[in-house]
Amino acid sequence: MTTTGTFGLSSEARNLHWLLGNLVEEVPGVLSVAVVSSDGLLLLSSDPGQNGAAAGPETDGAHRAGPRGSSADLATIVSGIGSLTIGAAGLMDTGEVKQTMVAMDRGSLFVMAISDGSLLGVHATADCDMSVVAYHMALFVGRAGHVLTPELRDELRKTREGA
Numbered sequence: 001m002t003t004t005g006t007f008g009l010s011s012e013a014r015n016l017h018w019l020l021g022n023l024v025e026e027v028p029g030v031l032s033v034a035v036v037s038s039d040g041l042l043l044l045s046s047d048p049g050q051n052g053a054a055a056g057p058e059t060d061g062a063h064r065a066g067p068r069g070s071s072a073d074l075a076t077i078v079s080g081i082g083s084l085t086i087g088a089a090g091l092m093d094t095g096e097v098k099q100t101m102v103a104m105d106r107g108s109l110f111v112m113a114i115s116d117g118s119l120l121g122v123h124a125t126a127d128c129d130m131s132v133v134a135y136h137m138a139l140f141v142g143r144a145g146h147v148l149t150p151e152l153r154d155e156l157r158k159t160r161e162g163a
Contacts, residue, residue, distance in 0.1 A: 012147045013155050019140055020044055027136045029106070029128025032074055035144075035156075038117025040079035043156040045071035078121030081111050088150045099134065115145040118153070 009017070016035070035044040083156050085097045099161060102109040103126070110122040110133055124133050133136045 006028050009159065010152070010155060012149075014032055015142055015147065016044055016152070016156070019143055022160065023136055023140050024124070025125075027128075027133055029108075029125040030122055030133060030136075032071065032123045032124065034071055034074040034078050034121045035148075036075045036078050036082070036119045036121060037153055037157070040075070041157060042075035042085075042160060043153060044117070044160075047095065070090055074121055077109065077112050078119050080110070081121075082113075082119045085111070095120060098131070099137070101130065101134070103130075106149065108133070110137060111142055114141050115148050116150075118148055120144075 005126045020033055020035065026032055033046045034042055035152050064146070070136040081100055082097070085100045089095065089097045096113065098113060105127050108126060108128055108130065110123045110124065110130075111133075112122075114120050120137055122133060122137055
């Protein structure tokens with residue numbers, strides 16, 4: 001995890017850290033995860049390759065554990081895709097975006113709305129079971145959505161700034 005630790009955090013913040021860790025460690029194929037606020041700021045993330053998240057067979061020599069740079073790169077990608085799909089849904093008058101999935105040759109990207117415009121982004125292997133990843137993302141959103149209050153988002157931002 002790319003945090004300064006959970007010491008001194010509220011129980012809600014510690015719970016979110018735990019939920020994120022479980023998502024990365026327990027779901028096969030998940031490489032990295034980011035929770036992004038509605039204004040595009042990274043609130044919570046896993047580091048690519050940490051906690052055994054990148055373990056598994058490589059599909060070829062170009063396989064990477066996560067986005068090229070850092071968890072901030074994943075947050076930028078998640079924020080951009082979230083913004084694009086929200087704009088598209090508005091133009092099409094189809095209601096709120098629930099989930100976006102991008103399948104690539106050597107990876108998959110999932111973006112799911114949490115609450116108040118916050119987003120959960122998951123970078124996974126190309127051969128992941130998409131339905132399993134989506135199911136566990138929905139569980140995370142269900143558990144995190146009601147506790148991701150403005151106060152908690154502020155606490156998480158301050159924690160990241162101190163990192």
